[in-house]
Amino acid sequence: MNAKILEIENLTVSFDxxxxxxxxxxxxxxxxxxxxxxxxxxxxxxxxDIITGKVKPTEGQVRFKGxxxxxxSEHKIARLGVGRKFQTPRVYLNLTPRxxxxxxxxxxxxxxxxxxxxxxxxxxxxxxELLETIGLSAKADLKANLLSHGEKQWLxxxxxxxxxxxxxLVDEPVAGLTDEETYxxxxxxxxxxxxxxxxxxxxxxxxxxQIARKVTVLHEGSVLFEGNIEQVQSDPRVIEVYLGQEIExxxxxxxxxxFSISPSLTP
Ligand code: ADP
Ligand code: MG
Numbered sequence: 001m002n003a004k005i006l007e008i009e010n011l012t013v014s015f016d017x018x019x020x021x022x023x024x025x026x027x028x029x030x031x032x033x034x035x036x037x038x039x040x041x042x043x044x045x046x047x048x049d050i051i052t053g054k055v056k057p058t059e060g061q062v063r064f065k066g067x068x069x070x071x072x073s074e075h076k077i078a079r080l081g082v083g084r085k086f087q088t089p090r091v092y093l094n095l096t097p098r099x100x101x102x103x104x105x106x107x108x109x110x111x112x113x114x115x116x117x118x119x120x121x122x123x124x125x126x127x128x129e130l131l132e133t134i135g136l137s138a139k140a141d142l143k144a145n146l147l148s149h150g151e152k153q154w155l156x157x158x159x160x161x162x163x164x165x166x167x168x169l170v171d172e173p174v175a176g177l178t179d180e181e182t183y184x185x186x187x188x189x190x191x192x193x194x195x196x197x198x199x200x201x202x203x204x205x206x207x208x209x210q211i212a213r214k215v216t217v218l219h220e221g222s223v224l225f226e227g228n229i230e231q232v233q234s235d236p237r238v239i240e241v242y243l244g245q246e247i248e249x250x251x252x253x254x255x256x257x258x259f260s261i262s263p264s265l266t267p
Pocket of ligand 2: 044045046
């Protein structure tokens, strides 16, 4: 097994001459939980788009499990073991969590078969374990439209895990969640990181402190800083980037507040 799940070298992505990512270098060990932060427009979403193959590099390369992804389609990259959780949950609201997970375990299965065919014992067991992992056993047989926003997020994370990806990409998983849901999402991601490599993009600094081991700070398409959360919060360049953002976006106070990093953030 390759010790590095992801190696990105000298990566540039240009959109009509504008460099959303600019000579970015990044690597991550197999089994690592990495948090990526950075102000708006830093290139975080583009970074995920590159890993999933939605966007192709203008220059540089991305290696996943040692394989250069340049010639692979988005679909093929997903099959190689990259799973992505988008910001808005994409679950079947008229199915139950159990049915959603059964579908996710077996992508060739149709909604019709999920509802009308007996589920094999092994799959039933897998789904039962997934329901426990995501904390939805008690609500397994309620229609998903009755779940809270947080519960839908967990269900979607469960559906992603059902496809057994090696690398989980999670974009802003706690946006719009309650404090309690945010905390439980952190616990879930930490638990999943015991058996998967995970990249989490997040703005909520309290959440980042809860889950973060190693943090990568992106700024203007490059890595500005990497270190543990204490190092990140006391680095003068990082503070400057975030304070700059706060001043620029005075009309957008909630997100500016969410972004702000102060070196004295101890609660
Ligand atoms: P973040 O997720 O960190 O907020 P993004 O990766 O979404 O940042 O965007 C980085 C920069 O690239 C932004 O300035 C954005 O406007 C620009 N950008 C992203 N996608 C495109 C695109 N398809 N075409 C042109 N510019 C883009
Ligand atoms: Mg983004």
